[in-house]
Amino acid sequence: MSQNNVRFRSNELESLLVRGDVAVEVARFVIEGTPKTGGRPWSFGGRTQVVYLRDAASPCGWSTIRELVQPAQ
Structure with a gap:
């Protein structure tokens, strides 16, 4: 069970490239959280790069095959 209540404060698309069956x-x-047992709220931000592969078995038609996270400085 998670020890924090977590939510996305922002999620802004910078670019999207689709070529055939790959995107x-x-x-x-920016993600922010609050400890469920009290304590100071926190936030974490940065950039992500997600690679998707078209997948007919997936409910949305795509599967994530790689995700990279670069924390903000």
Whole structure:
């Protein structure tokens, strides 16, 4: 069970490239959380690069095959 209540404060698409059955998405994000037992809220942000592969068995038609996270400095 998670020890934090977590939510995306922002998730902004920077670019999306689709070529055939492969797509690459780059986005900036900020996640914030609050400990369920009290304590100081926190936030974490940065950029992501997600690579998707078209997948007929997936409910949305795509599967994530690689996700990279680069924390903000």
